[in-house]
Amino acid sequence: MxxxxxxxxxxxxxxxxxxxxxxxxxxxxxxxxxxxxxxxxxxxxxxxxxxxxxxxxxxxxxxxxxxxxxxxxxxxxxxxxxxxxxxxxxxxxxxxxxxxxxxxxxxxxxxxxxxxxxxxxxxxxxxxxxxxxxxxxxxxxxxxxxxxxxxxxxxxxxxxxxxxxxxxxxxxxxxxxxxxxxxxxxxxxxxxxxxxxxxxxxxxxxxxxxIHQNIKDKIVASTERDTVHIFRTMRNTARVFKNKVSMEVVRIEGRPGGAKFEDIRELVAGSRGRQVYELGDPDYGIWSAGITVGLINDxxxxxxxxxxxxxxxxxxxxxxxxxxxxxxxxxxxxx
Amino acid sequence: MxxxxxxxxxxxxxxxxxxxxxxxxxxxxxxxxxxxxxxxxxxxxxxxxxxxxxxxxxxxxxxxxxxxxxxxxxxxxxxxxxxxxxxxxxxxxxxxxxxxxxxxxxxxxxxxxxxxxxxxxxxxxxxxxxxxxxxxxxxxxxxxxxxxxxxxxxxxxxxxxxxxxxxxxxxxxxxxxxxxxxxxxxxxxxxxxxxxxxxxxxxxxxxxxxIHQNIKDKIVASTERDTVHIFRTMRNTARVFKNKVSMEVVRIEGRPGGAKFEDIRELVAGSRGRQVYELGDPDYGIWSAGITVGLINDxxxxxxxxxxxxxxxxxxxxxxxxxxxxxxxxxxxxx
Known part of the structure; x- marks a missing residue:
């Protein structure tokens, strides 16, 4: 069809x-x-x-x-x-x-x-x-x-x-x-x-x-509450998987006086995100994920x-x- | 049918x-x-x-x-x-x-x-x-x-x-x-x-x-960018029409150190919202509105x-x- x-x-x-x-x-x-x-x-x-x-x-x-x-x-x-x-x-x-x-x-x-x-x-x-x-x-x-x-x-x-x-x-x-x-x-x-x-x-x-099997398994196990917005304070908002690194970015952005990109550059490096997919550690860096992680079961x-x-x-x-x-x-x- | x-x-x-x-x-x-x-x-x-x-x-x-x-x-x-x-x-x-x-x-x-x-x-x-x-x-x-x-x-x-x-x-x-x-x-x-x-x-x-004809006309003239969230910092978020009063609430909530309900009580009084509908002044108080204001044309x-x-x-x-x-x-x- x-x-x-x-x-x-x-x-x-x-x-x-x-x-x-x-x-x-x-x-x-x-x-x-x-x-x-x-x-x-x-x-x-x-x-x-x-x-x-x-x-x-x-x-x-x-x-x-x-x-x-x-x-x-x-x-x-x-x-x-x-x-x-x-x-x-x-x-x-x-x-x-x-x-x-x-x-x-x-x-x-x-x-x-x-x-x-x-x-x-x-x-x-x-x-x-x-x-x-x-x-x-x-x-x-x-x-x-x-x-x-x-x-x-x-x-x-x-x-x-x-x-x-x-x-x-x-x-x-x-x-x-x-x-x-x-x-x-x-x-x-x-x-x-x-x-x-x-x-x-x-x-x-x-x-x-x-991407690494661990990350696929992580998506299957996740709900719609497992994503978070970073870069919001920089008006360049991105929805990414909620993990140690992204929550640290959110914390730094929320500091009194806010944050500059330099303050988080290390955390959000694309190379670390790539490593997530290659090595399978979902907490290693920033990786994009939509709310639909919660709909995905297989x-x-x-x-x-x-x-x-x-x-x-x-x-x-x-x-x-x-x-x-x-x-x-x-x-x-x-x- | x-x-x-x-x-x-x-x-x-x-x-x-x-x-x-x-x-x-x-x-x-x-x-x-x-x-x-x-x-x-x-x-x-x-x-x-x-x-x-x-x-x-x-x-x-x-x-x-x-x-x-x-x-x-x-x-x-x-x-x-x-x-x-x-x-x-x-x-x-x-x-x-x-x-x-x-x-x-x-x-x-x-x-x-x-x-x-x-x-x-x-x-x-x-x-x-x-x-x-x-x-x-x-x-x-x-x-x-x-x-x-x-x-x-x-x-x-x-x-x-x-x-x-x-x-x-x-x-x-x-x-x-x-x-x-x-x-x-x-x-x-x-x-x-x-x-x-x-x-x-x-x-x-x-x-x-x-509700007053002025408010209906205001909805017809609005877009999806004409609503705003208040009470977010109090974890009791509400989407309301974006007007002078709601933007003032957002401003007060955003002050360093945040806001207590007492700081905004006067602004968000239900009686003022009721007056919006009765008198037809969209800026008089807080009134609820969904993003669909932008879809409504008549x-x-x-x-x-x-x-x-x-x-x-x-x-x-x-x-x-x-x-x-x-x-x-x-x-x-x-x-």
Whole structure:
């Protein structure tokens, strides 16, 4: 079977589920598994140490799947910015046709991808940013609610509202990011006007995810109370797993007079987060996790997960038709 | 048409939409209009100055509708608690059969209503509270997400996640509260396993709502950025409209060393909030408002609103059946 929405046609995929572009997690094996299962796998550009390494990762992914996949380029607020242009050029030259962009000031990046005939999915946490991205020519918006892992913005607006608002305002198709990890959230997102969903945390906890088994087990054992916001006082809020390191960051941020980035730099180093995934100690550093850790109870293969979502979506929509009488053939809402 | 779910049967209503129990707003005219339109109207018990006045309000409502309606009793953290038992007895003696309870330590109240053969809907903001309410024998849970007006609890969990989690955990039917103001949110809630929705802010902005026209116009003109949390530092967080008074409360709470309730008592007085609704000055005091102020663009009658929800639900479910193929008749998900 298939689930047909505007984005399945645009992206040439069978099921409108996009894998989030997760740092250290979006590697060829996972991206290929998601694409093979029927969704859109995403290689995280900056997970590769250099543009040349990204070229190799793209080639490696192609060996694992002939289906479409994308590359994520996230523009981070950082002192020494990575070579975004170099990563982007490498991916375009390798023939990648789908990009996910996120972060600050994406205009030049979006322009480059569009000039090269690529499809751009851009992630936003507010309607006003989504509308300005529309004007930049993005093809698909990824509307990221308060529940998400990583950066939710500073407005704290949950997906249930934000997606319904997007339906009122947006012209291009949008996918729902943040807070979704099961077929109920998937169908709810479609009802809210989304053309599909983006999932990160759920894919972290699959067989093909490259992170250490201990961390997958930790996600299974966690609840929605096991994430916390850091960097809030710096207006660069990020939702991460609640552990010794993140709670120490929160403590330092809460000191009278607040904290400067220098005060926590050591604690939040990306290399320590990477070590969490490699060594399997959930307390070693900062790692992103969405509220959906509380919905996740197992570690399926991507193929099993997609089958579950497809069957679940069928069952839920069938249940909806039995409670909401649609026999008098009303006009159909745009989805 | 009708929309059939476990709660429409239990409550003997045509459409599974329950009006929230709003202080100063849940008066006979509004409750009767909601019930007449096909939902469950709710009289707010403590809006009446005495149990005897609640008796009169119940009789007044009966003159306006022969359909079922309920009474809300919210247990507030307060220095001089109202005569909860008196209000409850008055309503039971007047023959009310449906109660909505909310707040702290609802056990004795729920026991009293159940002993008197009433149906109890209890509002919770967490799964763990919902599960303990189940053990107290409530018939329906109202699962209230972070988006809601008034008290969201301290966990900050949006409805998109919380409702999907409820589907995993709860045995009794539940309705979705917080963040819902249009047919998309309604169908999304059903997809997330809810048997209906509770709406407060949306009903504030109807023709039959008793609040001043200026305040209704203010809601229409507002966005999701026009609410704010007060009492956060006192761990009794409440989402209210962002105005001069609430921002002053936030400022005082944020002072070095924090604030005591005494420091803000004058600002947050309920009498001032009541005056907002009566006189129409949105800056006069504290008044509750959900994030859905940003979804609300008009002031319909309750009947118009229900027609919109019924037609919208039909269209959205019809749209879902056209994108998710259900022709091979899978089993149906419980809703």
């Amino acid at each position: 298939s689930i047909v929405t505007p984005i399945t046609k645009l992206l040439n995929i069978r099921v409108p589920i996009v894998q989030g572009g997760m740092q250290w997690v979006g590697v060829p094996r996972l991206a290929a598994a998601v694409s093979e299962a029927g969704g859109l796998g995403i290689l995280t550009g900056l997970t590769q140490p250099t543009p040349e390494a990204l070229r190799q990762a793209i080639r490696e992914t192609r060996k694992l799947t002939s289906k479409p996949f994308g590359v994520n380029i996230t523009l981070l607020p950082t002192i020494n910015p990575p070579d975004y242009a170099g990563y982007s050029r490498a991916a375009v030259e390798e023939g990648v046709k789908i990009f996910e962009t996120a972060g600050n000031n994406p205009g030049p990046l979006i322009k480059y991808f569009k000039e090269n005939g690529c499809i751009v999915i851009h992630k936003c946490t507010t309607i006003r940013h989504a509308k300005s991205s529309e004007r930049l020519g993005v093809d698909i918006l990824s509307i990221d609610g308060f529940e998400c892992a990583g950066h939710p913005g500073e407005d704290d607006i949950g997906g249930l509202y934000l997606l319904a608002r997007a339906a009122q305002e947006l012209k291009v198709p949008y996918i729902a990011s943040g807070g979704i990890a099961d077929p109920r959230g998937f169908v709810a997102a479609l009802a809210l006007g989304a053309s599909g969903v983006n999932m990160g945390t759920r894919f972290m906890c699959t067989v093909e995810s490259p 570690i399926p293969t991507c193929e099993e997960l997609f089958k579950r979502f497809e069957k679940g979506a069928q069952m839920i929509v069938s249940g909806l038709t039995s409670c909401v009488n649609i026999q008098d053939e009303p006009s159909r809402a745009k989805l | 009708s929309i059939v779910t476990p709660i429409t049967k239990l409550l003997n209503i045509r459409v599974p939409i329950v009006q929230g129990g709003m202080q100063w707003v849940g008066v006979p005219r509004l409750a009767a209009a909601v019930s007449e339109a096909g939902g469950l109207g709710i009289l707010t018990g403590l809006t009446q100055p005495t149990p005897e006045a609640l008796r009169q309000a119940i009789r007044e409502t009966r003159k306006l509708t022969s359909k079922p309606f309920g009474v809300n009793i919210t247990l507030l953290p307060t220095i001089n608690p109202p005569d909860y038992a008196g209000y409850s007895r008055a309503a039971v003696e007047e023959g009310v059969k449906i109660f909505e309870t909310a707040g702290n330590n609802p056990g004795p109240l729920i026991k009293y209503f159940k002993e008197n053969g009433c149906i109890v809907i209890h509002k919770c903001t967490t799964i763990r509270h919902a599960k303990s309410s189940e053990r107290l024998g409530v018939d329906i849970l109202s699962i209230d997400g972070f988006e809601c007006a008034g008290h969201p609890g301290e966990d900050d969990i949006g409805g998109l996640y919380l409702l999907a989690r409820a589907a995993q955990e709860l045995k009794v039917p539940y309705i979705a509260s917080g963040g819902i103001a249009d047919p998309r949110g309604f169908v999304a809630a059903l997809a997330l396993g809810a048997s209906g929705v509770n709406m407060g802010t949306r009903f504030m902005c109807t023709v039959e709502s008793p 002031i319909p009658t309750c009947e118009e609103l229900f027609k919109r929800f019924e037609k919208g639900a039909q269209m959205i479910v019809s749209g879902l059946t056209s994108c998710v193929n259900i022709q091979d008749e899978p089993s149906r998900a419980k809703l």
